[in-house]
Amino acid sequence: MSAEYTPAAENDRIRVALLGASGKMGRRAVEAVTAAEDMELVAELTSTDPLERVLEAGATHVVDLTVPDASPDNVAFAVEHGLHTVVGTSGWVQQRRERLQAQLAQHPQVGVLIAPNFSVGSVLASAFAAKASRFFESVEVVELHHPAKLDAPSGTAVRTAEMIAASRAEAGVAPSPDATERDPDGARGAEVDGVRVHAVRLRGLEAHQEVLMGGPGEQLTVRHDAFDRGAYMPGVLLGLRRVAAHPGLTYGLDGYLDLD
Structure with a gap:
């Protein structure tokens, strides 16, 4: 490594x-x-x-x-x-x-x-989240970037969601529960291999990602922040x-x- x-x-x-x-x-x-x-x-x-x-x-x-x-x-x-x-x-x-x-x-x-992301810390965070996600009922990804970013969701978020989906499929984990029936404006975000991904564009941010995992009575968040290229x-x-x-x-x- x-x-x-x-x-x-x-x-x-x-x-x-x-x-x-x-x-x-x-x-x-x-x-x-x-x-x-x-x-x-x-x-x-x-x-x-x-x-x-x-x-x-x-x-x-x-x-x-x-x-x-x-x-x-x-x-x-x-x-x-x-x-x-x-x-x-x-x-x-x-x-x-x-x-x-x-x-x-x-x-x-x-x-x-x-490489969707060259930050070693970000790559490790995504790998850790993918491993952990198989132990939780629910998982979603939130990526946060500066407003000049051209694509959404970010390549890193897509890659993370793909890894999470593969890990959960290998472990036989069911899709995250979601009772939403009406979402005309896409408030639930994008869907990548069955994993919800949300994109935030905000002045003052650089490159940040959170993977939110939840189960009965607990929540685990894996977050990475990059403040400079x-x-x-x-x-x-x-x-x-x-x-x-x-x-x-x-x-x-x-x-x-x-x-x-």
């Missing part, structure tokens, strides 16, 4: 091309990769730069921190050219992941990590260091954390 590493020789460094370098996450990733002793940032691309710059720079790894409309083409380009790729862009629904898996089957040596950088670096050792598609940073 540790992100520790042995400093690499100059010619063994991970050569990183960063797509979306001018964005808020991109700028922080530029700083993190530049400071990493075992990495070399060889290209910083914005939306106006041709992807061929990645090849010209001699990159071995790509980080995609762009936008949902551009990300699939970016990743397809990287895979086609044998580049290991770490993706932090949202919008990777199951259909998109299936298309990527079909492409990866033609390039079995390439690894791709799609710096919380995501250890996960980005961990992904870059491990993606080559995990050929094919890994969905979720938990796939690299040995969480059983």
Whole structure:
């Protein structure tokens, strides 16, 4: 689970091309990769730069921190050219992941990590909640973000709900009880694999998530708070260091954390 590493020789460094370098996450990733002793940032691309710059720079790894409309083409380009790729862009629904898996089957040596959240703390919180949810009658997810966030529910919340649903199905737990018959305005929130997910957009927030679990006479809340984008950088670096050792598609940073 540790992100520790042995400093690499100059010619063994991970050569990183960063797509979306001018964005808020991109700028922080530029700083993190530049400071990493075992990495070399060889290209910083914005939306106006041709992807061929990645090849010209001699990159071995790509980080995609762009936008949902551009990300699939970016990743397809990287895979086609044998580049290991770490993706932090949202919008990777199951259909998109299936298309990527079909492409990866033609390039079995390439690894791709799609991480709905790079915060190690957030990933652990979701994993813990999924494990705990099988012991409670009811479970719902509340995600809270700044009002500039483009998607709802968040990718992290969707991933958390999917993990909870899988855990409860494996344990044979019945769906959460809910007697609601009328909800014309969607007050009960979205439904992801049978798990209710609620999205809050509020000035002053950054990125927060609560998983609420309830049973007779008790309630358990698993909450994670990220106050700054710096919380995501250890996960980005961990992904870059491990993606080559995990050929094919890994969905979720938990796939690299040995969480059983």
